[in-house]
Amino acid sequence: MNRIALAAVLCTGLCAHAEPTCSERAEQFSRWASDWIEHSIIHVAYGGPPVEGLLRISDKTANAKVPPDTTFAVERDRITLDGQVMLTNHPPISNGVEVRQQLLNRRRIVQLTRPDDPLPDSVNLAVAQDAPWSMVAWLLGQVWSAGYRHALFVFEDEVQPEQPPPSAITKALAQIDTESEPAKRQEVVARLVANLYRDCPNALNAFSESGQNRAPLGPQFAEGFRQCNCDVDFASLRTLHAAMFPRYDAHGASISLSNKPGSAVILPGSIPWKSAYAKILALAQKGQSLRVEAAGK
Numbered sequence: 001m002n003r004i005a006l007a008a009v010l011c012t013g014l015c016a017h018a019e020p021t022c023s024e025r026a027e028q029f030s031r032w033a034s035d036w037i038e039h040s041i042i043h044v045a046y047g048g049p050p051v052e053g054l055l056r057i058s059d060k061t062a063n064a065k066v067p068p069d070t071t072f073a074v075e076r077d078r079i080t081l082d083g084q085v086m087l088t089n090h091p092p093i094s095n096g097v098e099v100r101q102q103l104l105n106r107r108r109i110v111q112l113t114r115p116d117d118p119l120p121d122s123v124n125l126a127v128a129q130d131a132p133w134s135m136v137a138w139l140l141g142q143v144w145s146a147g148y149r150h151a152l153f154v155f156e157d158e159v160q161p162e163q164p165p166p167s168a169i170t171k172a173l174a175q176i177d178t179e180s181e182p183a184k185r186q187e188v189v190a191r192l193v194a195n196l197y198r199d200c201p202n203a204l205n206a207f208s209e210s211g212q213n214r215a216p217l218g219p220q221f222a223e224g225f226r227q228c229n230c231d232v233d234f235a236s237l238r239t240l241h242a243a244m245f246p247r248y249d250a251h252g253a254s255i256s257l258s259n260k261p262g263s264a265v266i267l268p269g270s271i272p273w274k275s276a277y278a279k280i281l282a283l284a285q286k287g288q289s290l291r292v293e294a295a296g297k
Contacts, residue, residue, distance in 0.1 A: 026225035029234050034217045037245050039161070053128035054250070055274060056156040062253035062281065066154055070106060071124040072139060074131045074273075079139060084182050099139070103146035122150035124252065127273045134269030136276070140292040144257050151257060151290075153280060157249040164238035169196070173243050192240055200228035253281050258289035265290060 020028070053075070073080045078088045079099075086099055107119045123143055127136055143151060169192055179185045197204035203224025210217045225232060265279050283290055 022230035023222075023226055025230050025234060026222040029225070029237065030217060030222035032238065033221070033241050036161075036241060036247055038216065039247050039249055053130060054126055054154065054156045055129055055277060056158050062153070062155045062251050062284075064152060064252045064254045066124060066152065066250050066252045067122075069122055069124050069152070070103065070120065071126060071154075074125060074127045074135055074139060076128060076130045076132070079135065099142045100146045103143065103148060107147060119147070121148055122152055122254070123148055124152050124154055126154040126250075127277070129272060129274040131273045132269060133267045133271045133273065133276045136273060137265075137269070137292070140257060140290070144259060144292045149257050150254055152252040152254040153277070153284075154250050154252045157251065159249070161247060161249055164242050165235070167236040167239040168233060169236045169239055173239065176243065189240075189244060196233060196237055196240060199231040200225055202227050203232070253284040255280060255284040256289040257292050259292060260289075 071082055073083075079086050081099070081102055086102070103123070110117055110119055125136070125139070140151060172188070172192060175188050176185050179188065193204070197207070201224075203221055206218065206220040206224050209215075210221070265276070265283070267276050267279070280290065
């Protein structure tokens with residue numbers, strides 16, 4: 001046998017690419033999903049459209065981890081809360097009632113369901129570059145009036161993760177972008193979730209329990225796929241989870257809020273966030289509080 005033939009025989013046994021087992025695929029997807037969701041700044045299933053135009057700065061400047069807390073997106077013409085549109089255009093002060101009520105309700109839910117846990121005290125603010133300072137300052141007033149005493153301003157990392165490639169459900173997911181109402185978007189996603197997890201109910205249960213408890217995906221998630229012999233389209237699941245949890249690798253700068261005389265940031269209301277954020281960061285880095293004007297009751 002010549003050398004070429006011998007190499008071919010050896011390669012038949014050694015060079016063949018073994019397909020990953022179901023257990024390996026389940027573990028791989030579970031690790032990917034856990035990491036993806038952990039780094040999502042929206043952190044709620046059926047979250048709304050991504051926040052466009054976040055500032056990208058070095059994580060050396062704003063290096064706080066972004067927790068899965070209440071997240072406001074402040075854009076040039078609207079404010080959303082965990083994907084739900086709360087206000088559009090420049091909000092008059094009377095429109096703050098709904099924002100404050102939403103925040104108060106979240107504290108009451110914790111008080112009733114987890115009485116031993118501390119009440120929520122911080123919100124995330126993902127502010128677009130062109131959002132006017134007046135909207136940011138107005139929102140901080142609502143946050144303070146609802147009893148929250150900290151805000152974490154979110155900034156995108158300079159390097160962002162690669163999105164999953166298109167899959168069999170990419171066209172169906174595109175329908176989400178055409179729906180302006182959160183309820184309609186939820187219906188589209190709910191149908192896709194039910195269809196993709198149809199043959200793996202235990203994996204779906206583990207995923208649902210994680211979302212309800214706002215807890216990391218546990219080992220039961222991967223085990224659920226093994227129990228159904230991985231009878232699921234993992235490529236489509238990646239696409240689905242990426243759409244449900246828009247991900248931005250991000251860090252934040254946390255700052256304390258106060259209504260006492262001190263570190264007030266006096267800026268023209270029309271100045272964009274990209275020109276205002278440096279003053280906030282300077283206060284955060286010095287450990288100083290940001291003075292806010294409490295919203296009217």
